[in-house]
Amino acid sequence: MHLRILFIIALSYVATSFQVSSHRSMVVEKPQIAADSSRITSPVFFKKLNLNMIQEVDYHIDLGQDYTSIKITTSAYSSVQLSFSSENNTIDFGTLYSNDVVEMPPSFRVFSSPTRYITLQSNTSTAIELEFFYAPPVQLQLPANLKNKSNCTKPPTIPQSEWREGLPAPKPGRKTTIVKHCIVHHSEGSNTDTNYVNTIRNIYLLHTESNGWDDIGYNFVIAPNGTIFSGRDPLNEGDEDNIQGAHFCAKNGGTMGVCLLGNYNLTSPTTVMQNSLKDLLAWKLKKEELSTTQYFPHPDAFGDNLGTISMHRNGCPTECPGDSVALLLNTIASETQEIMDQCNGVVSVRKPIPKYKQMIYPNPSNGRFYVMIEAEANIDTYALKGMDGKRIVMSDFPANFLIKTDISSGIYFIELFSNEVPISSQKIIIR
Numbered sequence: 001m002h003l004r005i006l007f008i009i010a011l012s013y014v015a016t017s018f019q020v021s022s023h024r025s026m027v028v029e030k031p032q033i034a035a036d037s038s039r040i041t042s043p044v045f046f047k048k049l050n051l052n053m054i055q056e057v058d059y060h061i062d063l064g065q066d067y068t069s070i071k072i073t074t075s076a077y078s079s080v081q082l083s084f085s086s087e088n089n090t091i092d093f094g095t096l097y098s099n100d101v102v103e104m105p106p107s108f109r110v111f112s113s114p115t116r117y118i119t120l121q122s123n124t125s126t127a128i129e130l131e132f133f134y135a136p137p138v139q140l141q142l143p144a145n146l147k148n149k150s151n152c153t154k155p156p157t158i159p160q161s162e163w164r165e166g167l168p169a170p171k172p173g174r175k176t177t178i179v180k181h182c183i184v185h186h187s188e189g190s191n192t193d194t195n196y197v198n199t200i201r202n203i204y205l206l207h208t209e210s211n212g213w214d215d216i217g218y219n220f221v222i223a224p225n226g227t228i229f230s231g232r233d234p235l236n237e238g239d240e241d242n243i244q245g246a247h248f249c250a251k252n253g254g255t256m257g258v259c260l261l262g263n264y265n266l267t268s269p270t271t272v273m274q275n276s277l278k279d280l281l282a283w284k285l286k287k288e289e290l291s292t293t294q295y296f297p298h299p300d301a302f303g304d305n306l307g308t309i310s311m312h313r314n315g316c317p318t319e320c321p322g323d324s325v326a327l328l329l330n331t332i333a334s335e336t337q338e339i340m341d342q343c344n345g346v347v348s349v350r351k352p353i354p355k356y357k358q359m360i361y362p363n364p365s366n367g368r369f370y371v372m373i374e375a376e377a378n379i380d381t382y383a384l385k386g387m388d389g390k391r392i393v394m395s396d397f398p399a400n401f402l403i404k405t406d407i408s409s410g411i412y413f414i415e416l417f418s419n420e421v422p423i424s425s426q427k428i429i430i431r
């Protein structure tokens with residue numbers, strides 16, 4: 001392994017501050033001189049670097065200054081395992097694909113601490129684009145009493161001007177919209193990160209610098225400790241909750257986007273986080289004189305009706321906001337309605353939407369699978385939807401629970417209805 005091969009790297013970059021060296025090595029070389037970000041008087045917020053990677057080669061990169069997050073895009077449709085390491089952390093990016101401009105690409109990662117020297121390796125030779133973001137650390141004094149009141153008044157939030165301190169300003173020009181749909185997202189980020197201000201600052205840089213958007217895409221961001229951050233800045237052109245955002249696959253009209261920081265595929269949001277979400281939704285729906293059980297056609301020509309409380313996956317090809325949130329959403333909606341009923345001085349005017357135990361077996365399947373759900377759910381109809389949210393099949397729910405379909409292999413959602421009301425939605429895989 002002491003054989004050292006030098007490669008000529010096809011490298012192009014926007015700025016001149018990158019230095020890249022590559023050699024086959026088992027040990028990641030530590031830089032001789034530690035990064036000293038205090039010497040940098042005017043840091044760069046965003047850098048792009050293109051790299052033609054040769055498989056299994058370590059690429060040691062000196063970024064020239066500290067950065068706080070990274071986004072990786074591979075050449076079109078290539079599939080690549082990339083591991084990333086610095087002095088502080090190693091990130092396995094898993095299989096990456098070329099990404100469209102989305103509000104939260106899976107290859108966007110916030111570093112656990114500012115990082116100048118990184119090492120990259122790919123198991124496939126591929127062209128990659130690296131984007132680096134630098135959000136200078138801020139000491140933000142969070143208000144002492146952020147406790148929500150659950151009384152349908154606006155819950156306290158951290159204003160944009162506070163968490164955005166020291167970052168480039170959002171671009172002027174705002175579009176307001178009449179909100180009929182609150183769309184729930186997750187950031188697909190770390191569940192152990194507690195530097196929420198740093199994370200939202202990096203998401204802001206991703207959306208403004210990489211995506212080229214005017215501002216952060218979401219109207220609100222909620223941290224696992226229950227803190228609510230105001231998102232897109234209204235810039236005095238309306239209420240922040242009615243400013244059209246960028247979070248719903250270019251169908252943002254009529255929506256308000258709320259992002260839960262963390263990854264909720266396997267982990268449930270904390271109770272305080274759910275409480276903040278319910279308080280935010282109760283305030284917003286009451287303000288718009290809506291209820292949690294209403295459905296409206298989406299104003300940007302989304303085929304089916306969309307609920308007043310919906311998930312990103314209800315309208316776009318994504319798994320956002322994660323399976324755990326998907327399972328909890330009916331409960332969150334019914335408890336939000338309870339808060340609203342109490343604000344209206346109404347007690348139990350409406351039965352909360354019950355949540356039913358459900359199992360699909362086998363899943364993945366070859367197109368024949370059982371859908372077991374409690375009899376009280378009174379399922380009469382089922383639909384199969386593609387990842388784009390479009391309905392492919394709609395049919396009577398079989399009495400023997402066995403669904404047979406000949407749709408081509410892929411990932412779908414099965415939605416179960418009782419009396420035209422959607423009761424549950426679950427991902428299925430057809431092989």
Ligand SMILES: [Zn+2]
Pocket residue numbers: 103104184185186247312318320321
């Ligand atoms: Zn989302």
